[in-house]
Amino acid sequence: MSIADESWADDSWTVAGRTFRSRLIVGTGKYKDLAENAAAVAAAGAEIVTVAVRRVNISDPKAPMLTDFIDPKKVTYLPNTAGCFTAEDAIRTLRLAREAGGWDLVKLEVLGEARTLYPDMRETLKACEVLAGEGFLPMVYCVDDPIATKQLEEAGAVAVMPLGAPIGSGLGIQNRVTIRLIVEGAKVPVLVDAGVGTASDAAVAMELGCDGVLMNTAIAEAKDPLRMARAMKLAVEAGRHAYLSGRMATRKYADPSSPLAGLI
Amino acid sequence: MAAELSLTVNGEPHRAAAGSSIADLVQAFGLDPKKVAVERNGAIAPRSTLADVTLGDGDVLEIVHFVGGG
Numbered sequence: 508m509s510i511a512d513e514s515w516a517d518d519s520w521t522v523a524g525r526t527f528r529s530r531l532i533v534g535t536g537k538y539k540d541l542a543e544n545a546a547a548v549a550a551a552g553a554e555i556v557t558v559a560v561r562r563v564n565i566s567d568p569k570a571p572m573l574t575d576f577i578d579p580k581k582v583t584y585l586p587n588t589a590g591c592f593t594a595e596d597a598i599r600t601l602r603l604a605r606e607a608g609g610w611d612l613v614k615l616e617v618l619g620e621a622r623t624l625y626p627d628m629r630e631t632l633k634a635c636e637v638l639a640g641e642g643f644l645p646m647v648y649c650v651d652d653p654i655a656t657k658q659l660e661e662a663g664a665v666a667v668m669p670l671g672a673p674i675g676s677g678l679g680i681q682n683r684v685t686i687r688l689i690v691e692g693a694k695v696p697v698l699v700d701a702g703v704g705t706a707s708d709a710a711v712a713m714e715l716g717c718d719g720v721l722m723n724t725a726i727a728e729a730k731d732p733l734r735m736a737r738a739m740k741l742a743v744e745a746g747r748h749a750y751l752s753g754r755m756a757t758r759k760y761a762d763p764s765s766p767l768a769g770l771i
Numbered sequence: 772m773a774a775e776l777s778l779t780v781n782g783e784p785h786r787a788a789a790g791s792s793i794a795d796l797v798q799a800f801g802l803d804p805k806k807v808a809v810e811r812n813g814a815i816a817p818r819s820t821l822a823d824v825t826l827g828d829g830d831v832l833e834i835v836h837f838v839g840g841g
């Protein structure tokens with residue numbers, strides 16, 4: 508493959524039969540305002556955004572709406588169940604989301620406790636089975652455990668999304684071994700969801716062979732969110748190309764790059 | 772038949788005229804029914820039926836929409 512034909516530039520991925528070019532999914536929380544949020548989505552080149560389902564503020568129904576700033580016809584909305592601590596709540600939330608937007612591709616997340624926001628895998632699996640049975644296509648936030656992700660696949664997950672570190676922590680990929688094991692064993696796309704803090708973290712996820720990365724806080728809480736969105740776009744692309752190019756082997760000692768023959 | 776219905780909407784007490792439909796209620800709040808989803812007494816109220824479902828006294832309604840989230 509040569510640079511000239513640029514065929515390497517077309518590197519799309521497919522989840523549940525839907526094909527996307529961008530491997531960066533971004534959240535829509537924590538931004539200063541909806542306009543900055545929309546600008547960050549554009550700078551990230553994201554084709555999918557996660558959104559939350561919440562009560563309408565009936566005392567202020569004219570408050571600006573997310574859909575006025577990020578057009579659901581142009582950007583795929585991925586309704587999530589963030590904030591749900593039981594399978595029942597998550598299922599209820601996604602049924603409402605499907606009614607509100609008509610989308611069956613959803614992000615399932617069932618949390619175990621507020622302190623760590625670690626997923627409750629027993630409830631997550633239960634919810635995944637029910638949702639898949641109702642025709643939903645759940646992309647599932649989960650622990651970085653290759654057995655748990657297999658069980659999710661069996662329960663109907665269309666993508667598995669292990670955490671790199673706790674939600675909102677920005678600690679980066681804590682366990683490359685387990686993420687790599689998940690990638691090797693998975694038959695569905697694998698996306699690191701949560702824990703990315705800066706561009707190199709996103710690149711690491713992609714170099715491990717993940718199909719994509721999902722993040723919110725790393726962009727929203729950067730001092731310049733639009734520039735960080737751009738950095739994340741480039742990092743995801745760089746990491747993906749590095750993975751596909753097949754990195755060099757590591758050595759214990761130095762190996763000169765200039766020829767040893769002909770030294771004066 | 773009471774002239775007014777006592778409802779709970781998004782956790783708050785609310786009154787509506789007897790005979791109101793879910794669509795009437797949503798529009799009374801100034802909301803576009805195409806941008807929200809409604810749950811009535813724990814069950815989804817399909818959007819296509821919002822104008823046909825008459826509210827009953829004591830109904831518990833949740834009106835939700837999409838907001839920013841991670």
